[in-house]
Amino acid sequence: MDLGLSEEQELLKNSAREFLEKECPEEHVRAMEEDEKGYSPELWKKMAELGWHGLMIPEEYGGAGFSFLDLCILVEEFGRALVPGPFIPNQVCAAELILAGTDEQKKKYLPNIANGTAIHTYAITEPSGRWDREGVEMKATQSGSEYVLNGTKLFVPDAHVADYLHVVAWKPDGRLSTFIVPRTAEGISITVLKTIASDKQCEVVFKDVKVPAADVIDMDDKTASRLRNMATCLECAYLVGLAQRDFEISVNYAKERVQFGRPIGSFQAIQHKAADMVTDVDGMRFIMYKAAWATSENEDSQDMDTAMAKAWCSDASRRVVAHGQQIHGGIGFTKDYIIQLYFRRQKRAELFWGDGDYHRERVAQMLEI
Known part of the structure; x- marks a missing residue:
């Protein structure tokens, strides 16, 4: 292979x-x-x-x-x-x-x-925080050749600098569709939220926002599922790179930090943490690439592969950054050290497009148990 x-x-x-x-x-x-x-x-x-x-x-x-x-x-x-x-x-x-x-x-x-x-960004989640169709409550009403949006979207990435928002809402015919809306459209207000990752997630409020029918994207369930797989795989890929670098920084620190007259990496407790980290990182990479390949090739296994990948990458990356913090000790939580940047960014990617529990439930459903 x-x-x-x-x-x-x-x-x-x-x-x-x-x-x-x-x-x-x-x-x-x-x-x-x-x-x-x-x-x-x-x-x-x-x-x-x-x-x-x-x-x-x-x-x-x-x-x-x-x-x-x-x-x-x-x-x-x-x-x-x-x-x-x-x-x-x-x-x-x-x-x-x-x-x-x-x-x-x-x-x-x-x-x-x-x-x-x-710049385009997506506006999917609402107060429920769910990433599936059941979490979408916003409904579009029709007015002639236009649709009208009312409601609130939360955790919209970089909405404040995007030129267009891809807003997911229900059409009057019961279809879940995407409405491409200029950020500057009348009736949109945007608030940047305070987050642990210090990224720019936004609350976007829509009040009688009009969207031409020509800017509505309709897709069948199979296409929507593949798009979700793509978005989820991208978060997995981001987590793999993040965890790999967190591991490298932590191992280098363990080799250089001297305590009790010798590098802390010579202590078994630190060695075992490093071993767990590299095992998790390699596992993340292999399962992510498997899901990415299946999605790229539009394989029948892509739904299962992607759910398994996100479940593993979400949890394994959390273990990796936690070990990184522990290897650094108290200074790992201070802003003077780079390691806290990885710890905070991991949490964002862990939750986007569903955490480990959500995707384990998806796997169980696909196993019909």
């Missing part, structure tokens, strides 16, 4: 790591926590020049035409560097347009996503 990356994928991975180590160091991550936008337009433009925003977008719409698996390889490096900003939600919205958008919608929106001149 060949688990290796192709030469092209290795080039993508290595060039991304080299670029992000230079352009997104710890200082940049810390600065963006305090920044009003939460991301750097200059770095966003450089990513566009590398073709990252359009990595999965077909060439006919200005993209590179790579596979979803290739995108996961890139996002793994984003997790390693803790890249702030709306890259992942932007890619989820691009995937939605690729999978279910009309030709007119693809021509209108995909080229601007690919060249980095437009």
